[in-house]
Amino acid sequence: MPAHADGGVGRRIAYYRSVVRPKMTQQQLADAACISLGTIRKIERGERGVTDATLEAIADALGVDPSRLRTDRGATPTPVHDALPALSAAIATYDLPEDGPVRPLHDLRTAVAEAVRWRVAAQYTRIVRKLPDLLTELARAYHAAPAEDRAELAGLLVKAYRSADAVAYKFGARDLSARLVDLMRWAVPEAGDPALTASVAYVRTETFFAARAHTAGLRALEQALDAAPAPTATPAIAARGALHMRAAVIAGRAHDNSAAAHHLDEARTLADQVPERIYCGTAFGPDSVRTHEVSVAVSLGDDHIGRALDLATEWKPPKDLPAERRSGFYIELARAQLWTGLADDAFESLKVARHIAPQHTREHPWVREDAATLRRLKRADSETLTNFAEWCAAT
Numbered sequence: 001m002p003a004h005a006d007g008g009v010g011r012r013i014a015y016y017r018s019v020v021r022p023k024m025t026q027q028q029l030a031d032a033a034c035i036s037l038g039t040i041r042k043i044e045r046g047e048r049g050v051t052d053a054t055l056e057a058i059a060d061a062l063g064v065d066p067s068r069l070r071t072d073r074g075a076t077p078t079p080v081h082d083a084l085p086a087l088s089a090a091i092a093t094y095d096l097p098e099d100g101p102v103r104p105l106h107d108l109r110t111a112v113a114e115a116v117r118w119r120v121a122a123q124y125t126r127i128v129r130k131l132p133d134l135l136t137e138l139a140r141a142y143h144a145a146p147a148e149d150r151a152e153l154a155g156l157l158v159k160a161y162r163s164a165d166a167v168a169y170k171f172g173a174r175d176l177s178a179r180l181v182d183l184m185r186w187a188v189p190e191a192g193d194p195a196l197t198a199s200v201a202y203v204r205t206e207t208f209f210a211a212r213a214h215t216a217g218l219r220a221l222e223q224a225l226d227a228a229p230a231p232t233a234t235p236a237i238a239a240r241g242a243l244h245m246r247a248a249v250i251a252g253r254a255h256d257n258s259a260a261a262h263h264l265d266e267a268r269t270l271a272d273q274v275p276e277r278i279y280c281g282t283a284f285g286p287d288s289v290r291t292h293e294v295s296v297a298v299s300l301g302d303d304h305i306g307r308a309l310d311l312a313t314e315w316k317p318p319k320d321l322p323a324e325r326r327s328g329f330y331i332e333l334a335r336a337q338l339w340t341g342l343a344d345d346a347f348e349s350l351k352v353a354r355h356i357a358p359q360h361t362r363e364h365p366w367v368r369e370d371a372a373t374l375r376r377l378k379r380a381d382s383e384t385l386t387n388f389a390e391w392c393a394a395t
Contacts, residue, residue: 009055010044012069015375016062017044024062032061068390080359083128084173087164090132094183097139105149108141112156115163116281120322122357124167131164142187154190161187162203162281166324170363174210181207194229198239199280202246214254221247231270238279241270245284245292252299260296267292276321283322290315291329298332301339308336327357331364338370343377346370347385354388361392368394 017024026044030037034057042048043058050058052066059066103111111134118126138160142153165180167173184200191197201224208217225243229236244267251259267289276285290311297308312333317326334349350370353361361367371385371394378385388394 009050009069010046011376013040013058013062014044016064016069029058029061033057078171080124080128080167080171083132084168084171084176086132087128087135087168088176088179090135091161091164091179091183093136094139095143097136097143100137100140102137102141102144105141105152108138108153108156112138112159112163115160116278119163119166119281120278120283120324122322122324122327122360124170124359127163127167131160131167135160135164151190151192154187155193155196157187158184158191158196158200159281162199165203165206169206169210170360172363177210178207193280195235195239195280198224198228198243199282202242202282205246205250208250209253212253214250215256217250218247218254218256218259221250231273234274235279237270237274238277238282238284241267241274241289242279242282242284244270245289248292248296249299252296255300257300257304260300264289264293264296278322283325287318287321288325291317291321291325291332294329294332294336298336305336305339308333309340309342312336323357324360327353327360328364330356331361331366334370335366338373343374347374347388350388354391368392 013029017026017029026040027037029035030040033040033054035054039048039054040058043050043054055069056066059069062069102108111130115127115131115134118124135157138153138157142150142157145153161180161184165177165184168177168180181200181204184203188197188200201221205217205221208214208220221243225240225247228240228243231237231240244263248260248263248267251263268286271284271286271289274285276283276287293311294308297304297306297311317329319326330349330353334346334353337343337346337349350361350367353364353367371389371392374385375389375394
């Protein structure tokens with residue numbers, strides 16, 4: 001029988017014994033599971049593995065399903081996870097789409113605009129239900145289009161790929177996400193839209209975040225800034241400002257305080273010149289920059305964390321800011337609060353994020369990490385915290 005050997009099982013057993021079943025001592029658990037006290041102690045300390053039979057006996061004594069204690073327990077599959085293979089299949093034939101119907105161009109514009117709205121609202125289930133067929137249809141339309149329509153269809157493909165990528169990236173399908181970024185970069189030159197090209201550079205940063213190649217990502221964004229259109233018209237101002245926002249965050253992850261401050265200053269200056277809106281699929285404006293100030297402070301850590309807390313005291317993201325961005329603000333804020341010992345405040349921020357955008361919050365790795373930390377910090381019974389941690393599969 002396989003043995004679960006790392007400390008994760010032991011930590012979860014200790015948690016359920018002392019928190020979910022308060023006042024249950026190690027001796028009481030040993031007696032209930034018909035296991036020696038020494039064995040229970042070693043398992044909880046991570047000093048020995050536990051076979052499936054032993055784990056089932058402990059789970060039975062605790063009154064929980066054994067799957068809640070296993071080391072290899074991960075996030076419960078969702079309809080979104082189940083639909084990801086369909087997205088992969090849809091892009092596999094991007095250059096050789098099967099024959100089939102194609103709607104008029106104005107209908108395709110409407111469908112892509114709807115997918116963009118779903119993305120910024122963090123409505124990922126709707127995306128995975130509709131995007132596979134839409135991506136196939138757009139590829140079919142693009143390859144069959146007359147020359148005068150190809151540029152617009154290429155732009156529509158870029159926007160649709162980006163909506164699909166939002167799901168792939170946030171639900172952990174990093175290889176699929178990287179492939180979608182490659183397809184965006186393939187299609188965008190044909191679109192001939194400098195602002196859209198800048199938005200693809202913005203999205204490409206995901207691959208650097210995923211690889212923790214922050215310095216390289218910063219370099220790529222600064223190259224994109226050099227190539228971005230001059231900020232004379234509103235779309236160009238927003239495109240450049242969004243790149244500066246993104247560069248500030250990845251500079252923070254690279255612990256480059258000077259670069260982070262520079263790019264944040266540039267983003268603020270540009271944001272003051274345009275209204276808060278969605279530009280080429282990216283929210284930009286004064287409120288978006290404020291949310292990024294929190295992200296930069298958390299990325300830099302240490303002495304900068306206080307700035308995140310100060311900003312949150314002064315300002316909250318308005319309801320007309322996209323749901324994905326608002327929930328991200330509270331996820332970042334929760335981490336700052338947790339790091340400064342404000343555990344209760346951190347949990348409240350996570351609950352706000354969940355209320356705003358449940359799918360985005362549930363799949364965010366920081367939410368799982370912070371919920372798990374909160375569970376370890378709590379010593380009193382907290383059914384709400386336990387439920388939240390189970391909801392996001394915190395281990």
